[in-house]
Amino acid sequence: MNLPNAENLIEKLKDKINEMIDDKTVLIGVQSGGELILERILPGLKNAVVTGSIDTSFYRDDFSSRGLKIKNKPSKINTEINGKHIILIDDVFSTGRTVRAAMNEIFDYGRPKKITLAVLINRNEQELPIVPQICIEKISLRKDQHLELILDENKKFTFQLKESHV
Numbered sequence: 001m002n003l004p005n006a007e008n009l010i011e012k013l014k015d016k017i018n019e020m021i022d023d024k025t026v027l028i029g030v031q032s033g034g035e036l037i038l039e040r041i042l043p044g045l046k047n048a049v050v051t052g053s054i055d056t057s058f059y060r061d062d063f064s065s066r067g068l069k070i071k072n073k074p075s076k077i078n079t080e081i082n083g084k085h086i087i088l089i090d091d092v093f094s095t096g097r098t099v100r101a102a103m104n105e106i107f108d109y110g111r112p113k114k115i116t117l118a119v120l121i122n123r124n125e126q127e128l129p130i131v132p133q134i135c136i137e138k139i140s141l142r143k144d145q146h147l148e149l150i151l152d153e154n155k156k157f158t159f160q161l162k163e164s165h166v
Contacts (some may be wrong), residue, residue, distance in 0.1 A: 006157035009120040014041035016134045017087055017118055021047050024113070026084045028052045030075060030102055033091030033149040037120070038121075040157070045051045052077035056101035075105060082110040091149040093119040093135065096128035104140060121147060121159075 017027070027037035027049055035053040042051065054075045088102055099117055106112065118134035123141055139148065146162045 001161065003147070003161060004121065004137050004139070006120065006159050010037055010040055012136045012156060013037065013089075013118060013120055013134065014044050015090075018044075018046050019042065020085070020116065021045060021049055022085070022089060023047075024083070024085050025087060026050045026052065026077075026079060026081055026112075027087050027089060028054050028077065028102075028106070030088065030090040030098060031055045031075075034089040036149065036151055036157070037091060038089050050079045052079065054102050054105055056098050056105060076151075077106070077109050079106040080110065081106065081112050085115045086112045086115045088115055089116050090117070090119050091121065092147050093117070093132050094125045095120045096126050096130035099130050100128055120149070125146070 024077065027038055028051070029035035031053055038051055038053070042049075052075070053073070054077065055073055080128065086106060088106075090098065093099070103115060117130070117132040119132045120136050122132055122135040122138045124138055125143075134156065139147075141161075146164060146165050148160045150158050150160050150161055152158055
């Protein structure tokens with residue numbers, strides 16, 4: 001399977017996000033892929049913007065079956081989000097469970113005016129009534145396949161297809 005060019009998708013996502021930014025915008029990257037994307041696009045945004053990152057591990061409804069990730073980092077939202085437009089950035093949208101968890105945590109910080117979900121890829125496996133408003137590419141994979149965004153030794157993003165043996 002030919003995987004999409006991650007660098008091209010990130011550039012397109014940056015352009016779409018640029019169209020939406022104003023002084024009431026907060027960009028939040030979902031750890032770890034969304035956080036990496038946010039770090040990459042930040043220098044190319046037309047306006048300075050407040051940013052944060054979110055770790056959804058403790059908010060997931062499948063926490064007991066998934067467990068904790070080895071590299072957990074605390075969420076960082078060091079700004080007022082009441083009345084703000086949150087653009088939530090992630091790499092791959094699958095079932096909607098990570099996004100639901102992220103929104104639950106965001107609402108612990110306050111009540112944003114709006115949340116826009118921006119992703120590189122939608123896997124078309126939605127299990128909840130949540131969809132990305134910005135999606136650069138849609139692909140279908142088998143249930144045992146996982147698409148991972150990787151930052152290589154040359155600081156270039158690529159996608160890696162992994163198979164799980166569940």
